[in-house]
Amino acid sequence: MLSPHCHMMPMEWPVNGLHWQDLLVDSPECAMPDEVAQIGLVVEIGRQQTLWAQFGVRAHCRVPECSLRKAITVLRKASAASAWRVSSLLLDELSMRSWPPDVVFWSSLGSAYSGAGKWQLALWALLEAPRAAHLEPNVVSYSSAMTACERVSLWEMVLNLLVEAEQLPEKANAFSYSSAIVACGQVESGWQRALALWSQMISASQPSPNVVAFNATLTALERATCWQLACSLLEQFEDQTRSNLPLTPDALSYSAVATACPWPLGLWWLLRAREKRELKAGPGPWSCLARKMGHDRAWQEALQLLSGPIEGDRLGEVWCSVMWAMEVSGFTSEPPFRVRRDRVHQSKEFSLLDFIVTRVPRGDLSALLATVKRFAGEKEWLKVAGGSKARLLQAVLRPGDRILELGCFVGFSALLMVQRLRRLGGGGKVITCEVNAVSAFVARELIRWAGAEAEIEVRVGLAGDWIATGQLGVPDVVILDHRGARYHEDLLALEPMREHARIIADNVLSPGAPLFLNFVDERYAIAIHEVDEFLRARADWDFFTDPCSQCLVSSWALQLKLIGCVGAAV
Numbered sequence: 001m002l003s004p005h006c007h008m009m010p011m012e013w014p015v016n017g018l019h020w021q022d023l024l025v026d027s028p029e030c031a032m033p034d035e036v037a038q039i040g041l042v043v044e045i046g047r048q049q050t051l052w053a054q055f056g057v058r059a060h061c062r063v064p065e066c067s068l069r070k071a072i073t074v075l076r077k078a079s080a081a082s083a084w085r086v087s088s089l090l091l092d093e094l095s096m097r098s099w100p101p102d103v104v105f106w107s108s109l110g111s112a113y114s115g116a117g118k119w120q121l122a123l124w125a126l127l128e129a130p131r132a133a134h135l136e137p138n139v140v141s142y143s144s145a146m147t148a149c150e151r152v153s154l155w156e157m158v159l160n161l162l163v164e165a166e167q168l169p170e171k172a173n174a175f176s177y178s179s180a181i182v183a184c185g186q187v188e189s190g191w192q193r194a195l196a197l198w199s200q201m202i203s204a205s206q207p208s209p210n211v212v213a214f215n216a217t218l219t220a221l222e223r224a225t226c227w228q229l230a231c232s233l234l235e236q237f238e239d240q241t242r243s244n245l246p247l248t249p250d251a252l253s254y255s256a257v258a259t260a261c262p263w264p265l266g267l268w269w270l271l272r273a274r275e276k277r278e279l280k281a282g283p284g285p286w287s288c289l290a291r292k293m294g295h296d297r298a299w300q301e302a303l304q305l306l307s308g309p310i311e312g313d314r315l316g317e318v319w320c321s322v323m324w325a326m327e328v329s330g331f332t333s334e335p336p337f338r339v340r341r342d343r344v345h346q347s348k349e350f351s352l353l354d355f356i357v358t359r360v361p362r363g364d365l366s367a368l369l370a371t372v373k374r375f376a377g378e379k380e381w382l383k384v385a386g387g388s389k390a391r392l393l394q395a396v397l398r399p400g401d402r403i404l405e406l407g408c409f410v411g412f413s414a415l416l417m418v419q420r421l422r423r424l425g426g427g428g429k430v431i432t433c434e435v436n437a438v439s440a441f442v443a444r445e446l447i448r449w450a451g452a453e454a455e456i457e458v459r460v461g462l463a464g465d466w467i468a469t470g471q472l473g474v475p476d477v478v479i480l481d482h483r484g485a486r487y488h489e490d491l492l493a494l495e496p497m498r499e500h501a502r503i504i505a506d507n508v509l510s511p512g513a514p515l516f517l518n519f520v521d522e523r524y525a526i527a528i529h530e531v532d533e534f535l536r537a538r539a540d541w542d543f544f545t546d547p548c549s550q551c552l553v554s555s556w557a558l559q560l561k562l563i564g565c566v567g568a569a570v
């Protein structure tokens with residue numbers, strides 16, 4: 001059995017070669033660890049936050065003098081890990097105690113629920129529960145409640161809450177208005193409401209308009225393709241002396257306008273802002289402009305951006321967007337410029353490429369895959385679908401599958417899937433999107449080295465941009481392995497073209513995709529697979545959805561599984 005001392009030395013983790021799961025299993029028999037060390041562990045472990053927060057909560061609640069502040073600290077950690085279930089656990093434990101939660105506690109609890117898209121629970125924790133405990137929710141509680149509803153696109157609810165917040169003695173603040181503007185901007189024809197709220201903000205003395213609300217208004221106009229209005233709004237506030245408001249448009253403001261306008265006008269705005277030194281060096285607005293040019297197939301103009309006015313790192317974001325603009329315009333095979341190795345210093349991807357080409361015979365796919373894994377084990381870790389994730393990925397494939405992968409990185413999973421398709425008798429194809437042009441370049445080189453270029457197409461650019469072009473075909477399988485925060489939006493955009501597709505979402509627990517979980521809950525038939533992160537002692541959950549499946553997994557089963565996995569160990 002472990003001694004409690006082990007728990008108290010986060011800096012020496014792992015202790016005596018013991019695995020963190022062992023510690024969780026042994027913990028109930030141990031003497032209670034020191035609370036501060038527990039918090040330290042939660043922080044220290046970082047990416048294990050979800051599990052550690054659960055562990056921490058239980059440990060705290062067993063300590064008689066457990067303080068509310070420390071409980072809140074744990075709650076905030078849980079919130080950062082999007083483990084809203086941890087919050088519920090803490091709440092259950094606290095309800096058995098004599099010390100009453102305060103407003104800060106309720107607001108932390110509400111944030112944890114909100115981060116997971118659990119808006120009803122968030123409203124309860126932020127507004128109803130404190131009222132029941134004779135604590136009056138304040139404007140911060142209201143703003144958080146509005147954010148919770150805005151995250152799940154409940155714009156009408158957000159507007160109702162704004163009206164309620166206006167009744168508070170301190171009235172709604174700029175954050176409340178920003179939430180309302182963002183919420184309105186998310187729905188079709190919501191731009192009028194967004195604009196009306198902005199006008200309300202600037203016509204009244206309170207709350208003082210801020211750049212967040214301003215950018216939210218511009219974004220609403222951009223989404224509704226009201227570029228003329230976006231331009232006149234920016235013009236109005238570009239000059240502080242004219243607008244008489246302490247508000248300076250920032251890079252996000254110019255990004256919104258560059259995305260909204262026809263590209264020649266967007267270019268004009270950015271050049272003008274740069275001339276007036278209003279636009280700080282930074283790739284954001286230029287990258288948006290290059291993407292816009294891509295959508296308009298203006299690849300020559302996008303290319304010119306690289307030799308023109310952009311300051312800073314040309315191999316960064318803007319360069320990737322220019323690559324997308326060229327590729328979407330048809331330059332996939334022979335781009336007029338290639339990745340310059342000498343400018344990509346110490347790139348992990350290029351180290352991998354060198355490692356492979358000096359060890360693997362051309363055309364040997366199996367050896368290449370094995371050598372990528374060797375590189376990840378011996379040289380630098382790679383976030384690829386190795387180990388149990390690889391087995392899962394291969395197991396779902398059927399002969400001739402057309403696979404769409406979002407998140408290619410160096411092409412490991414794409415090659416893995418091709419290996420499986422070949423074993424299933426050949427046929428099928430993988431299209432894989434990668435926003436990072438350097439990773440995509442290396443992926444293509446590795447794919448060529450493996451002799452799989454006929455079976456895999458790498459598309460450089462944001463998955464969302466490619467989906468918008470409608471050029472990705474109708475997939476049988478969709479792999480979500482790009483960015484958890486984007487999963488639900490990209491899946492929604494894919495829905496018209498993926499009616500019968502099986503979907504796999506990776507990294508749902510770590511780094512986590514709470515809004516995606518909320519989105520798929522009860523909407524899809526779900527199977528949950530607990531898998532280890534490749535070469536890491538860290539559990540993750542992958543979701544496999546199959547619309548043809550007879551077994552519709554309800555949220556309850558999902559919850560049971562999630563809590564059950566950890567609960568069994570604690």
Ligand SMILES: C[S@@+](CC[C@H](N)C(=O)[O-])C[C@H]1O[C@@H](n2cnc3c(N)ncnc32)[C@H](O)[C@@H]1O
Nearest residue numbers: 384385407409412413434435462463481482483
């Ligand atoms: C976890 S890695 C993918 C690993 C790969 N599927 C494998 O297992 O070999 C995630 C990749 O997604 C890319 N990415 C992130 N956001 C993206 C987006 N919105 N569109 C396309 N790619 C994105 C990242 O640059 C990164 O290379």
